[in-house]
Amino acid sequence: MIDAVGLVKDYGDVRALAGLDLRVAPGEIYGLLGPNGAGKTTTLRILAALDRPTSGRLMVAGFDPSDDAIEVKKRVGYVAETAILYESLTPREYFEFVASTRRLDRGVVKRASTLADAFDLGSHYDVPIGALSLGTKQKIAIIAAVMHSPPLLLLDEPLNGLDAKSGRILKEVVSLHARGGGGVVFSSHIMEVAEAMCTRIGIVNEGRVVAEGTMEELRALSGRRDSSLEELFLKLTEEEGFVAETIGRLREDASRGP
Amino acid sequence: MDLEEEWRASAVAYAELVYRPIIRSGYTSRDIGSIKAVRRALTGASVNKAIFALFTMAGALFPFVIYATGLERLSLTVTVSLSILLVFGYVVLYCVQVLPSFVSSGSFAPLSTMPLSSLEVSRVAGLTLWRTLDYILLASLISQIGAVAFFTNSPAGTLLVAFASVLSTLLAVGLSFWLTSVFQRRLEGGSLTGIRAFFRPLYFVLWGLGVMSAVFLFSLISYVAPPLQAALTDPASPAGFVLSLILPFSAGIVSTHFQGEPVSRLSLTLGLAGLVVAGLATAAATRVTLGVVTGVVLPTRELSSHAAKTGLKFRIHGPLFAYVLKDLRVSSRNPATGFLFALPFFEIIAVVVPLTAASVVKMSVVLVGAQVGGGFALFVAFLLVTVEDLGVERRTALPFSDSVRTLSKVVVSAAAFLPVPVALSLVLAGKPTTFWGSEAVPALAAVSVFAACVFEVSVLKALAENGRGMAMKFAAGIGTGELLLILPAFVYAIVFVMSRDHVAALTALSVSTALELAAACFVLEPKGAIRRRVGSGPSERVVP
Numbered sequence: 001m002i003d004a005v006g007l008v009k010d011y012g013d014v015r016a017l018a019g020l021d022l023r024v025a026p027g028e029i030y031g032l033l034g035p036n037g038a039g040k041t042t043t044l045r046i047l048a049a050l051d052r053p054t055s056g057r058l059m060v061a062g063f064d065p066s067d068d069a070i071e072v073k074k075r076v077g078y079v080a081e082t083a084i085l086y087e088s089l090t091p092r093e094y095f096e097f098v099a100s101t102r103r104l105d106r107g108v109v110k111r112a113s114t115l116a117d118a119f120d121l122g123s124h125y126d127v128p129i130g131a132l133s134l135g136t137k138q139k140i141a142i143i144a145a146v147m148h149s150p151p152l153l154l155l156d157e158p159l160n161g162l163d164a165k166s167g168r169i170l171k172e173v174v175s176l177h178a179r180g181g182g183g184v185v186f187s188s189h190i191m192e193v194a195e196a197m198c199t200r201i202g203i204v205n206e207g208r209v210v211a212e213g214t215m216e217e218l219r220a221l222s223g224r225r226d227s228s229l230e231e232l233f234l235k236l237t238e239e240e241g242f243v244a245e246t247i248g249r250l251r252e253d254a255s256r257g258p
Numbered sequence: 259m260d261l262e263e264e265w266r267a268s269a270v271a272y273a274e275l276v277y278r279p280i281i282r283s284g285y286t287s288r289d290i291g292s293i294k295a296v297r298r299a300l301t302g303a304s305v306n307k308a309i310f311a312l313f314t315m316a317g318a319l320f321p322f323v324i325y326a327t328g329l330e331r332l333s334l335t336v337t338v339s340l341s342i343l344l345v346f347g348y349v350v351l352y353c354v355q356v357l358p359s360f361v362s363s364g365s366f367a368p369l370s371t372m373p374l375s376s377l378e379v380s381r382v383a384g385l386t387l388w389r390t391l392d393y394i395l396l397a398s399l400i401s402q403i404g405a406v407a408f409f410t411n412s413p414a415g416t417l418l419v420a421f422a423s424v425l426s427t428l429l430a431v432g433l434s435f436w437l438t439s440v441f442q443r444r445l446e447g448g449s450l451t452g453i454r455a456f457f458r459p460l461y462f463v464l465w466g467l468g469v470m471s472a473v474f475l476f477s478l479i480s481y482v483a484p485p486l487q488a489a490l491t492d493p494a495s496p497a498g499f500v501l502s503l504i505l506p507f508s509a510g511i512v513s514t515h516f517q518g519e520p521v522s523r524l525s526l527t528l529g530l531a532g533l534v535v536a537g538l539a540t541a542a543a544t545r546v547t548l549g550v551v552t553g554v555v556l557p558t559r560e561l562s563s564h565a566a567k568t569g570l571k572f573r574i575h576g577p578l579f580a581y582v583l584k585d586l587r588v589s590s591r592n593p594a595t596g597f598l599f600a601l602p603f604f605e606i607i608a609v610v611v612p613l614t615a616a617s618v619v620k621m622s623v624v625l626v627g628a629q630v631g632g633g634f635a636l637f638v639a640f641l642l643v644t645v646e647d648l649g650v651e652r653r654t655a656l657p658f659s660d661s662v663r664t665l666s667k668v669v670v671s672a673a674a675f676l677p678v679p680v681a682l683s684l685v686l687a688g689k690p691t692t693f694w695g696s697e698a699v700p701a702l703a704a705v706s707v708f709a710a711c712v713f714e715v716s717v718l719k720a721l722a723e724n725g726r727g728m729a730m731k732f733a734a735g736i737g738t739g740e741l742l743l744i745l746p747a748f749v750y751a752i753v754f755v756m757s758r759d760h761v762a763a764l765t766a767l768s769v770s771t772a773l774e775l776a777a778a779c780f781v782l783e784p785k786g787a788i789r790r791r792v793g794s795g796p797s798e799r800v801v802p
Binding site: 048049050070071073074076077078086088089092093095096097098099100101102103104105106108109112113116117121122123125126128145154 | 568569570573575580583584591592656659
């Protein structure tokens with residue numbers, strides 16, 4: 001479903017991706033973890049054909065996003081880190097626009113309605129999106145991304161702003177999608193979520209995947225059989241020492257008082 | 259916080275106002291995210307302000323140039339009145355472009371979280387507003403005051419015009435500010451109906467007034483001045499009575515009196531009363547402005563009320579129709595583009611008035627009339643591309659092609675032009691013309707406008723991809739469109755001058771228009787792009 005080899009992305013003098021390799025198979029939920037600025041969002045934007053890599057080889061759902069961006073976009077559902085929506089449209093108008101642009105059949109209305117009910121969106125259909133809360137905007141972005149049942153879901157911090165109930169619904173939507181044979185790439189800062197949901201996890205640091213595998217494989221890689229994902233993450237991104245040192249300093253400052 | 263600190267803080271807030279839309283637009287230029295990008299944005303904003311200030315100066319001085327050169331027989335009353343009116347229009351035009359980002363919620367959010375009093379934050383916001391409007395306000399005041407001083411040599415008249423100019427400018431800012439905030443609050447407050455919807459037509463009229471100012475400058479002054487002059491010299495007539503009480507005309511009347519020219523006692527009384535009314539209205543407008551500024555700084559967000567739950571039903575359209583519908587919805591709810599729905603009305607006035615005034619319609623008048631309306635269409639296309647919902651299109655993962663984006667903007671712009679050829683045709687059907695073939699011109703003009711908009715939108719998008727500033731986009735985009743718009747008329751003129759044959763000239767015009775259309779179709783669909791990319795069936799699906 002995704003086959004990326006040696007992806008490099010430069011923004012002027014800044015190298016956002018430095019030879020990233022990534023493979024995702026149908027039915028997989030792949031968790032993309034990494035510190036801030038590691039290149040997760042850039043990776044997802046390139047996979048969604050919103051950005052072109054500076055170099056490297058990439059196939060998404062059987063197409064090269066650089067050559068066939070439209071074909072890739074047809075097969076992808078993308079939720080950005082910050083919901084990208086027309087704020088002056090209402091959710092109903094926005095769903096109408098998305099469904100029409102994707103040339104979906106009438107069946108999508110029922111699917112969108114089911115998803116909207118699941119996310120408890122019922123009282124907001126005719127309110128301008130700009131007037132809605134962050135979490136409600138995120139729900140709209142999620143419904144718009146999955147309403148066409150795409151083969152591949154690319155979710156960049158999809159739990160941003162969602163309440164516990166909606167978070168649970170989203171996890172179920174993602175699981176069902178994967179069980180139906182769809183692929184999912186899921187970036188999150190919430191380690192518990194990644195640990196519970198993802199079939200495979202890739203840890204990105206400084207623009208490349210530094211470790212990859214199932215939880216067991218990552219534990220084996222770090223040499224710690226019972227460690228949590230958070231501990232593995234800090235070790236694999238080489239931030240364990242820095243975090244321990246910083247925490248020590250903060251505690252020392254706090255003990256001295258204001 | 260003392261004034262100096264507030265002034266420095268306003269520089270930070272102003273930079274935020276200028277830079278925020280660029281970041282939100284999703285453009286990824288080479289230096290985005292660095293301080294260079296902020297500096298570039300500030301320079302671009304200064305260039306934009308300077309260009310608009312030059313336009314305003316031209317608008318303020320134009321009636322005085324006509325007055326001094328005698329190109330039209332204008333009295334001083336009408337000259338001063340038109341100058342103030344034109345500047346009022348330009349200020350409104352500028353304000354409705356820039357104020358939406360000023361009043362949009364979040365512009366001053368970082369400032370409002372600091373431990374400052376509301377008065378201090380309001381003062382910073384006021385200074386930021388000044389930074390936003392400084393060039394245009396200074397340019398309008400200096401040019402008007404300078405012109406009156408130069409042409410009248412009357413200190414009293416100059417002082418009076420200075421006073422009237424300040425009043426008019428404050429009124430323009432206050433009115434635009436209030437209406438912009440009404441639009442913005444409507445979107446952020448969640449209300450799509452209600453009393454605020456009542457003010458939308460007024461907003462559109464204001465927008466139209468700004469656009470009409472540009473038209474006044476080039477073509478309408480000779481049609482507007484004589485009836486205006488007649489009305490103002492007869493204050494006993496209903497039109498003269500009402501006009502004498504309205505600001506730009508009242509100032510014109512009183513300044514003429516100070517110049518020493520004869521003004522009737524009734525006119526002078528009405529003019530002075532008009533200035534008093536304007537003063538009171540300006541005080542109210544200034545209060546409104548301050549109120550909005552405070553509201554911006556300390557927003558009282560109106561969260562949408564929780565309506566009863568309803569079922570989700572929507573219709574599915576073709577991609578292009580859906581896109582056009584979306585463009586219409588977004589633009590009708592955006593303060594900076596909403597005016598295009600009132601545009602056909604103003605276009606018809608601008609195009610038909612000169613035609614109806616002529617006893618026999620010459621071919622040149624028909625060609626120029628079509629050009630004026632075409633210019634409006636190019637302006638609409640420019641706004642649709644540049645003001646669109648903060649670059650959502652550049653960041654969304656929906657599978658529409660560039661051709662659909664371009665075509666949608668072109669369809670909306672060309673549709674805004676369509677009343678012009680219809681009105682032209684109707685006038686031509688009822689008027690004698692110098693050439694029977696002139697009735698073909700409106701339809702050909704519609705084709706040319708379509709082609710010009712295609713090229714304009716394509717140029718604008720290419721420049722946007724490279725992160726070019728607004729001034730560059732305006733000059734290159736509108737310039738390209740105008741070139742294509744003028745080309746057929748130019749070809750007509752050349753062939754006619756060489757052959758003195760209207761039929762040959764019309765044939766040449768038709769051929770050049772057809773070539774423009776062919777080129778536009780090639781730009782739109784170089785390899786059958788639209789059919790292949792959008793019409794190739796629905797998205798592939800998985801069944802969970």
